[in-house]
Amino acid sequence: MDYFVNVTEQNFSEVWAATGQIPTVFNFISPREIASIEMDALLRRIADENPNQFLLATVNCDEQQALAAQFSIQQIPTLYLFAGGQPIDAIQGVVTEQELRIRLANILPKEEELKFNQALELLQDERYEEALPLLKSAWEMTDKKNSDFALLYAETYIVMKKVAEAREILKQIPIQDRDSRWNGLQSQIELLEQASESPELQQLQADYAKNKTPEIAIKLANQLHQAHKNEEALTLLFDWLKSDLTVANGELKTQFLAILSALGNDPIVPKFRRQLYSLLY
Numbered sequence: 001m002d003y004f005v006n007v008t009e010q011n012f013s014e015v016w017a018a019t020g021q022i023p024t025v026f027n028f029i030s031p032r033e034i035a036s037i038e039m040d041a042l043l044r045r046i047a048d049e050n051p052n053q054f055l056l057a058t059v060n061c062d063e064q065q066a067l068a069a070q071f072s073i074q075q076i077p078t079l080y081l082f083a084g085g086q087p088i089d090a091i092q093g094v095v096t097e098q099e100l101r102i103r104l105a106n107i108l109p110k111e112e113e114l115k116f117n118q119a120l121e122l123l124q125d126e127r128y129e130e131a132l133p134l135l136k137s138a139w140e141m142t143d144k145k146n147s148d149f150a151l152l153y154a155e156t157y158i159v160m161k162k163v164a165e166a167r168e169i170l171k172q173i174p175i176q177d178r179d180s181r182w183n184g185l186q187s188q189i190e191l192l193e194q195a196s197e198s199p200e201l202q203q204l205q206a207d208y209a210k211n212k213t214p215e216i217a218i219k220l221a222n223q224l225h226q227a228h229k230n231e232e233a234l235t236l237l238f239d240w241l242k243s244d245l246t247v248a249n250g251e252l253k254t255q256f257l258a259i260l261s262a263l264g265n266d267p268i269v270p271k272f273r274r275q276l277y278s279l280l281y
Contacts, residue, residue: 003022003047003051003052003054003055003056004044004047004056004058005055005056005057005058006058006059006060007026007057007058007059007064007067008063008064008067009064009066009067012067015055015057018055019055019082019085020084020085022054022055023053023054023055023081023082023083023107023108023109024054024055024057024081024082024083024107025043025054025055025056025057025079025080025081025082025104025107026057026059026071026079026080026082027039027040027043027056027057027058027059027077027079028059028061028068028071028073028076028077028078028079028080029058029059029060029061029076029077030060030061030062030076031060031062032062033076033077035076035077035093035094036076036077038094039077039079039094039100040058040077042097042100043056043079043100044056046100046101046104050108053108053109053114054104054107054108059071061073061076074092075092075093077091077093077094078090078091078092078093079091081103081104081106081107082107083106083107088106088107089103089106089107091103110141111141112137112138112139112141112142112146112149113138115134115135115137115138115141116134116135116138116149116152118134119131119134119135119138119152120152122134123152123156128156128159128160129264129265131156132153132156132157135149135152135153135156136153139153144172147173147174147177147182150169150170150172150173151173151181151182151185153169154166154167154169154170154185155185157169158185158188158189158192161192161196161228162228162230162266163189163192163193163228163229164229164230164231164232165267166185166189167189170182170185170186170189192228196227196228196229198223198227200223201220201223201224201227204216204219204220204223205220207220208220214240214247214248214251214252215248217236217237217240217252218237218248218251218252218255220233220236221233221234221236221237221255221256221259222255224236225259225262230259230263230266230268231268233259234256234259234260234268234272237252237253237255237256237259238256238272238275238276240252241253241256241276241279242279245279245280256272256276257276260272260273
């Protein structure tokens with residue numbers, strides 16, 4: 001979409017329809033009025049500073065007298081501010097830059113909305129790791145009150161088969177917001193957990209319950225890692241490392257570090273690195 005448009009009778013219907021999709025400023029100007037030209041220049045500068053955040057729809061009243069009459073324009077410059085297809089504000093005459101910015105802020109998307117929209121674009125390209133911090137930040141900026149942000153945050157973890165993280169997010173969603181989508185995500189988590197319980201993993205869990213040895217612990221941790229149960233795997237290994245860093249000739253510590261390395265930027269990595277460093281130093 002072109003976020004600067006000169007409105008005419010021919011394209012007015014299209015521009016009007018756009019007010020339901022993006023915040024819009026109808027900017028009524030006259031090239032004969034210096035104050036009008038100055039206001040237009042200021043608006044364009046603000047639009048450049050906030051790219052793609054609102055549509056600046058300029059109406060040349062000298063050329064589009066019918067449109068000016070339709071909006072009952074009696075003073076130049078005049079601005080009409082729309083958001084969600086609804087009129088939010090009208091500014092007649094010259095105002096200071098500070099006042100204009102304050103009143104425009106009422107229709108511009110908030111920072112958390114920008115982060116959320118940026119995350120949506122990344123998710124469309126399956127760039128999940130890059131989307132996660134944006135979703136987390138957007139959600140936290142609403143004091144964790146925007147459950148739509150939280151649901152997509154949890155859903156992204158589910159797509160990545162990280163059920164522990166997704167479950168923790170869903171726990172924090174208020175009961176009144178636990179709708180069909182929330183229930184659907186809970187069901188997806190349960191299905192992933194069932195699918196991850198391979199016969200080999202179940203057998204190792206049974207073997208370890210009967211005979212807790214570091215050798216079985218290493219095998220079990222590897223299976224847990226493959227099932228995306230990384231926190232459980234690392235906790236299992238760390239319980240051994242707490243008593244002996246060289247257990248199993250150092251193989252257990254090697255497995256612990258290998259899982260940490262495989263997790264890359266996963267949020268649980270710093271926690272377990274700190275725990276290991278506390279044993280080393």
